[in-house]
Amino acid sequence: MRIWSDGPFKPRVAPVNADRGGMRVWSSGGLLVLSVAASLAIRVEPPYRELDVFGGALCVLSALALLWWRTAPLRALAAACAVLVVNAAAGYAATLVHWPLWVALFACFSSYGDRRRRIVCVLVFLVGLLGYVLLDRDPLETVPGIAMGFLIATVGGDAVCSRRAYNEAAEARLLLEERARLARELHDALGHAVNVMVMQAAVGRRVFADDPEFAREALGHVETLGRGALQELDQVIRALSPEDGMPVTTDLPALAERVRAAGRELALDVQRVELSPSGSRALNRIIQEAVTNALRHTDAGVIRVSLEQEGDEVRLEVGNAGRDFALPVPGRGLSNMRRRALAEGGEFHAGPAPDGFLVRAVLPVRAPA
Template sequence: MYTTSTGLAAWLRERPLVSDALLAALLTLAALPIALGIDVAPADGFPPPTPLSVALVVIGCAATALRRLRPFTALCVSEAAFGVLSITGYSQSLAGFAVLIMIYTVAAHRGLAIGVLALAVDQLVYLTVIVTTGGTGIVLVDVFASLVTLTVWMVGRSVRLRRAYLAELRDRAERLERAREADTRAARAEERSRIARELHDVVAHHVSVMTVQAAAARRILTSNPEGAKEALAAIEEMGRTAMAEMRNIVGVLRTDDHAAPAERGPQPGLHELPALVEQMREAGLTTQLWIEGEPRPLPPGIDLAAYRLVQEGLTNTLRHAGPSARAWVTIRHEPGEFSVCVEDDGPGPGNGAKTGGTGHGLVGIRERVALYGGILKIGPRPGGGFEVRARFPLKDGR
């Protein structure tokens, strides 16, 4: 039963003309006995009803069928019917109640200007009736009638303001939801960009080292089988390391709730630079590491950015600087600043591959450094070779 009534109420709310027509029909049916004099006592002092008086009662009550479609027009019709009935002395039946319904409707569904105009029309009709008929002779009755009308009008205005307030809340909630979705999409795009940079750094570094080791193994395969075996073992170990790092990075993209959780490990940082330098030495690149100043903990983002910068710089040196090149990595801790520099003395391949600056690796390094307010310099060294240098500002001495 509850579901049926709820469905009927919702159906009527979606069809206001139907519900208003039902209200008008019920109001008219309730007013007819009084209009026809059936429920009117002779002591009430009303003259016998006429077809005109009955028609006016019906018109005044039936006008409520248009209360939400044309509320001000319906109010004027009800006011006219009520005024004529009052001036001619016939029973108003429920026409006065219909006027109150229309006063409430105009105040609840139209703006303030129309609402004030409706209230003025009602008071004007009431004053006209009082002046024409001499009123009831009791001032308190007239004041009470005006107060009832004003109260109904204020209730309608309150309903309208509350409806507007709720609509604003819903609109604000929708805007916040759209903003949240936009922020989520932006965060996902940023996360995809970060993962792409991480994947590029991992793949470019390890594949470059593996390529160099494979080339060395091929050259010495017949003349130095033991050396070739060591190079192949290094390739195997490098491949496993690369797969482990890629699994950790790509693991955040897994969306299967029933799948096993992805392995988690700390992001690489400066504490892994000795191992990185040793990898490059094993790949055939003479590499040295200097740490200047007193080492102190860095923000995780800067720590990762510095490590990736060194990794990208050494990888580019291994690719392009030539077989006889040497590389230097300098880490400098200073008050309020941290800097990292990767230099080499290689002549390069002679085609400007190192200085183009358009590869994904260098673009990723620029983004990382800029993200933390750092300054990046990439280009040839004054004495020959190539350098990648970055300075990061540190807050509160960190």
């Protein structure tokens, strides 16, 4: 089963069954041709009967059992065992009819991962083997070959089944990780803009009667933020696409202006830093989320953003002035910031400080390979 996604939340299953019918026909037909060729080339020695029309028909039936080896492997195994028993009872050598049995047994162990079905398959095989041993004219010579065939079919089938289950689990895990990544990007990209828009709209509504000019200015900021949010969403979508790895950038002066329009003060102490594209993306998302949290959880006080580079490290601090801050409850915002910093090989800390609440992140100039 191959899994991919048409969109952010629409997993689909690839139609891998489309070509199985043709595969079954080709495998069965190929074995049928091989049986006919072998019947003409192999000379049967006593005590077995020479191959005649009935023996040839049994070879054909054995090959046709493989028509079910992908869709119903247990049925194919039962059919192959039945043909083997009838072939032994009729006195023919098992040279031509035993191959579908091993293929069907392999298909059972590669298709069925649960123990109950595998036990049923082994019981069917043992019943067929018992009938063969009781009815065949010289079964002792084939015991080593039977043991080797059983070992190869079961171990090989189990290996294929385990590998398929591992691949499916890995693909499902990748899909979940991609969904989580998309959720983080959307949360960090739009969360700040939406929160500031709500605050500015609330300020405009409160002062609309007393200061209509300020309310009009606040509505203008809401419109500007809405347009910026749409551009941010487009940037996130382009950045998430495989062919475009553009880093997300934050215009810090514009960010300060939006915060001031919401009635708060944002003080910037920012130096020029050098980061990889993924590090730049992580840094800017952390800044946006930290400022958004400060706006969301406090109504007054200066928000300070300090950014500097010391050697191979970039240090970011976002402080929110205030008192009596409690220990933070891990939410989506803090979890996203911590995950982004750690993914770049950096550090992240958030908690109360003597003069308020402090978010601190340290990122390496270049992310580890």
